[in-house]
Amino acid sequence: MKYFYGLLMLLCITLSIHAQTAQEEIFENINLAGGNYYAYPTPSGKHTAPPKGYAPFYLSHYARHGSRFLINEEKAYNEPVRVLKAADKADVLTGAGKQILIITDSMANMARKRYGELTPVGVRQHQGIAERMYQDYPQIFRKKAHIDARSTIIIRCILSMTSQCLQLKELNPQLTFSYDASEHDMYYMNYSDDFFSAERKKNDKATKDLQRKFVHPERLMKVMFKDMNYVEEHIDSENLMIALFEMARNMQSHDTGLDLFSFFTKQECYDLWKRDNIRWYIRSAATPLSDGQLPFVEANLLENILNTADTCLTKKESSATLRFGHESCLLPLACLMELGNCGYQTDDLENLHEVWRAYKFFPMASNIQLVFYRHKKNPDILVKILLNEEEQMIPVESDMAPYYRWKDVEQYYRTKLDAGLKHLPAVEKMVADII
Amino acid sequence: MKYFYGLLMLLCITLSIHAQTAQEEIFENINLAGGNYYAYPTPSGKHTAPPKGYAPFYLSHYARHGSRFLINEEKAYNEPVRVLKAADKADVLTGAGKQILIITDSMANMARKRYGELTPVGVRQHQGIAERMYQDYPQIFRKKAHIDARSTIIIRCILSMTSQCLQLKELNPQLTFSYDASEHDMYYMNYSDDFFSAERKKNDKATKDLQRKFVHPERLMKVMFKDMNYVEEHIDSENLMIALFEMARNMQSHDTGLDLFSFFTKQECYDLWKRDNIRWYIRSAATPLSDGQLPFVEANLLENILNTADTCLTKKESSATLRFGHESCLLPLACLMELGNCGYQTDDLENLHEVWRAYKFFPMASNIQLVFYRHKKNPDILVKILLNEEEQMIPVESDMAPYYRWKDVEQYYRTKLDAGLKHLPAVEKMVADII
Numbered sequence: 001m002k003y004f005y006g007l008l009m010l011l012c013i014t015l016s017i018h019a020q021t022a023q024e025e026i027f028e029n030i031n032l033a034g035g036n037y038y039a040y041p042t043p044s045g046k047h048t049a050p051p052k053g054y055a056p057f058y059l060s061h062y063a064r065h066g067s068r069f070l071i072n073e074e075k076a077y078n079e080p081v082r083v084l085k086a087a088d089k090a091d092v093l094t095g096a097g098k099q100i101l102i103i104t105d106s107m108a109n110m111a112r113k114r115y116g117e118l119t120p121v122g123v124r125q126h127q128g129i130a131e132r133m134y135q136d137y138p139q140i141f142r143k144k145a146h147i148d149a150r151s152t153i154i155i156r157c158i159l160s161m162t163s164q165c166l167q168l169k170e171l172n173p174q175l176t177f178s179y180d181a182s183e184h185d186m187y188y189m190n191y192s193d194d195f196f197s198a199e200r201k202k203n204d205k206a207t208k209d210l211q212r213k214f215v216h217p218e219r220l221m222k223v224m225f226k227d228m229n230y231v232e233e234h235i236d237s238e239n240l241m242i243a244l245f246e247m248a249r250n251m252q253s254h255d256t257g258l259d260l261f262s263f264f265t266k267q268e269c270y271d272l273w274k275r276d277n278i279r280w281y282i283r284s285a286a287t288p289l290s291d292g293q294l295p296f297v298e299a300n301l302l303e304n305i306l307n308t309a310d311t312c313l314t315k316k317e318s319s320a321t322l323r324f325g326h327e328s329c330l331l332p333l334a335c336l337m338e339l340g341n342c343g344y345q346t347d348d349l350e351n352l353h354e355v356w357r358a359y360k361f362f363p364m365a366s367n368i369q370l371v372f373y374r375h376k377k378n379p380d381i382l383v384k385i386l387l388n389e390e391e392q393m394i395p396v397e398s399d400m401a402p403y404y405r406w407k408d409v410e411q412y413y414r415t416k417l418d419a420g421l422k423h424l425p426a427v428e429k430m431v432a433d434i435i
Numbered sequence: 436m437k438y439f440y441g442l443l444m445l446l447c448i449t450l451s452i453h454a455q456t457a458q459e460e461i462f463e464n465i466n467l468a469g470g471n472y473y474a475y476p477t478p479s480g481k482h483t484a485p486p487k488g489y490a491p492f493y494l495s496h497y498a499r500h501g502s503r504f505l506i507n508e509e510k511a512y513n514e515p516v517r518v519l520k521a522a523d524k525a526d527v528l529t530g531a532g533k534q535i536l537i538i539t540d541s542m543a544n545m546a547r548k549r550y551g552e553l554t555p556v557g558v559r560q561h562q563g564i565a566e567r568m569y570q571d572y573p574q575i576f577r578k579k580a581h582i583d584a585r586s587t588i589i590i591r592c593i594l595s596m597t598s599q600c601l602q603l604k605e606l607n608p609q610l611t612f613s614y615d616a617s618e619h620d621m622y623y624m625n626y627s628d629d630f631f632s633a634e635r636k637k638n639d640k641a642t643k644d645l646q647r648k649f650v651h652p653e654r655l656m657k658v659m660f661k662d663m664n665y666v667e668e669h670i671d672s673e674n675l676m677i678a679l680f681e682m683a684r685n686m687q688s689h690d691t692g693l694d695l696f697s698f699f700t701k702q703e704c705y706d707l708w709k710r711d712n713i714r715w716y717i718r719s720a721a722t723p724l725s726d727g728q729l730p731f732v733e734a735n736l737l738e739n740i741l742n743t744a745d746t747c748l749t750k751k752e753s754s755a756t757l758r759f760g761h762e763s764c765l766l767p768l769a770c771l772m773e774l775g776n777c778g779y780q781t782d783d784l785e786n787l788h789e790v791w792r793a794y795k796f797f798p799m800a801s802n803i804q805l806v807f808y809r810h811k812k813n814p815d816i817l818v819k820i821l822l823n824e825e826e827q828m829i830p831v832e833s834d835m836a837p838y839y840r841w842k843d844v845e846q847y848y849r850t851k852l853d854a855g856l857k858h859l860p861a862v863e864k865m866v867a868d869i870i
Contacts, residue, residue, distance in 0.1 A: 112619070113617065113618040113619040113621075114617055114618070115618075117617055155588060155590075155593065155616050155617075158597075158616070159593075159616065162593075162596075162600065162614055165597065165601060166600060166601065166604055169601055169604040169608065170604060170608045170609075171608075173604065173605045173606075174605075177601060179594060179597055180594070181590050181594065182548065182549060183548040183549070183550075184547070184548040184549055186548075
């Protein structure tokens with residue numbers, strides 16, 4: 001009950017700050033409809049000063065790779081191009097249809113043998129994040145401070161790691177680094193198992209009708225095709241619209257200057273984003289459909305953050321732990337940690353977007369940073385938690401939020417992990433098998 | 436005929452410099468028996484001064500990843516441990532056998548989920564190479580010189596790349612970098628096709644009896660096992676000896692201080708090395724068994740080196756192209772480029788080691804560097820080619836070797852590629868398919 005009021009309060013604060021509706025936000029900045037493809041925005045730069053006498057000395061993060069190519073060669077690139085080329089051959093494409101064919105074909109060529117790879121936009125995002133970490137917390141990245149960097153075994157994450165490390169090295173050449181990308185760390189860097197996969201599938205199935213409600217391809221088909229009989233006979237118009245929207249929302253990952261959003265109405269972008277937002281919620285967040293259990297897929301990751309902090313906080317020298325992975329880990333981690341309103345629980349999926357908008361949580365290069373502060377005389381270590389470099393409230397008591405006593409935060413998360421994992425014997429077993 | 440005499444001369448020079456036999460070298464430094472697992476040695480540091488007025492301005496390399504774990508979980512780690520554990524359970528291991536079990540079991544545990552991964556030893560090798568590149572050619576790595584780094588998609592290569600880049604950045608924080616590890620570059624970074632695979636298989640089969648001649652497990656089995664009947668019934672002694680030697684020769688990739696070479700006699704190490712040396716020769720070098728064609732597997736790589744140089748040599752600013760890959764590419768490339776005596780051709784495999792010793796060519800972190808020099812007034816660009824940082828002779832006329840006129844070198848290699856590829860229609864076709 002206490003947490004319910006806490007949550008309610010946080011929501012009120014959040015809603016009063018972000019007074020705009022999701023629709024208003026998307027209509028104002030169509031790139032937000034990109035959802036998990038949204039290019040990392042410049043953070044506000046707002047920093048609450050720490051309590052007097054406190055200075056940062058350890059930073060721990062989990063960051064998603066930067067902007068990337070789409071992953072699925074066939075579905076994301078080849079299939080829509082093939083469909084449009086066939087239509088062009090049959091001479092049923094309008095001028096707009098031909099334009100869309102040219103753009104999608106260019107993208108498909110550009111993407112050849114680069115599926116899922118980090119783009120130059122993605123590299124710059126991580127350079128920027130590293131630069132701001134250095135500027136915001138110079139006391140951490142000083143002298144020969146040691147940076148331990150870990151990546152999943154996926155190349156776009158490894159190169160994101162390289163980008164941050166090189167940027168930090170440029171700013172302070174004395175820094176020392178260890179770096180790794182190993183199967184050995186995957187049990188916490190990108191955990192998965194059958195329980196969570198099955199839950200996601202089940203939730204997807206349960207919300208299938210709702211998800212279809214947001215896909216209205218009729219107008220777009222009329223814009224692209226001259227002959228509606230051809231569309232009727234040869235085109236899976238829902239699939240085509242979704243594939244084109246997929247490419248449209250990832251255009252911001254490239255420096256091409258090409259655009260596909262303009263072939264959609266803003267309302268269509270908003271509707272398709274809502275569909276996507278629901279999908280991420282029922283797959284990764286604390287949805288009641290899975291009794292709030294889904295975020296526990298990142299139990300190992302949160303435990304690693306806690307344990308590594310406990311080790312690093314005892315060091316005299318300042319240091320940092322940088323982890324590079326995926327939005328499919330970062331989002332449930334943010335929910336598990338209940339950052340801001342990430343942990344929101346609702347059955348009302350149609351109105352989910354009133355509170356829970358994933359584009360706030362997991363754009364490309366999204367990151368959760370825990371910044372630790374110490375005091376020369378006061379033994380209490382404080383922590384501030386950032387999501388995409390914005391200070392976050394968490395449901396832990398504090399008279400100096402966004403700063404929290406680390407012992408309170410640690411206790412809150414450890415208690416939550418202990419309680420949560422009791423309901424997930426499958427996870428416990430698998431973790432035991434792995435370690 | 437001209438090349439034959441040239442080659443003969445080079446061989447004489449080489450033999451007079453390296454007057455020691457392979458046996459003497461290995462008996463003196465048992466780690467050389469590691470072959471492709473040999474840890475990168477400290478280079479001699481000998482540098483011939485360039486002709487007057489010439490200064491380096493571009494460096495192009497292909498480097499193998501640094502020291503690594505063995506790749507094959509089952510064959511390299513689990514199988515020998517399983518065999519020894521079963522023998523221990525049957526109480527047939529001697530004291531030495533038990534010691535070997537303890538060591539192999541430790542290594543297997545250490546390697547868990549790290550198969551094929553770069554080790555800290557490997558990281559240091561690339562840091563050292565980068566540091567020496569910087570120190571030896573400060574004119575190249577100055578100001579905001581651009582470094583283009585490319586890796587195969589294998590993680591140990593990507594992290595080797597990270598190691599060199601970070602080291603260079605430490606030495607000159609102004610350097611600018613691009614870095615990539617993409618399927619897109621694999622057609623030249625690690626080419627393979629059916630033609631070369633089939634040739635290797637054929638040559639392996641043709642030399643099977645010769646290869647077996649070098650495996651004598653009888654003594655080792657007596658040292659390890661108390662009961663020869665057990666060995667007779669349960670142990671594939673040739674396989675076991677080879678597996679243990681595999682682990683022994685890779686011990687130098689780790690900082691453990693553990694050793695397995697001491698359970699082999701020096702003569703056994705030498706014999707097993709000879710077997711391995713022959714295997715690499717018939718799989719990657721200019722063996723007459725494949726009409727000297729095998730090195731052409733790196734035709735795309737050599738062409739990339741030539742083409743990239745042609746682009747970079749026109750730049751006003753100095754720059755470097757760093758490539759990170761595998762010994763299975765570097766060795767045929769060294770043969771294709773006829774560095775020193777790499778291109779040696781012989782049918783006499785039993786005496787191959789008198790001239791051709793692969794440990795000279797492809798230790799862990801082995802690398803081929805082309806260093807380009809220019810003159811303010813003389814338009815001739817010169818090149819010096821290094822194998823593992825040692826200056827190499829190539830069969831191109833020059834009155835200032837190890838410096839060569841780039842136009843002569845380029846013409847020699849382009850002519851060779853053109854002629855060689857005519858005999859390899861399969862390669863031409865596949866390259867055309869890929870690009």
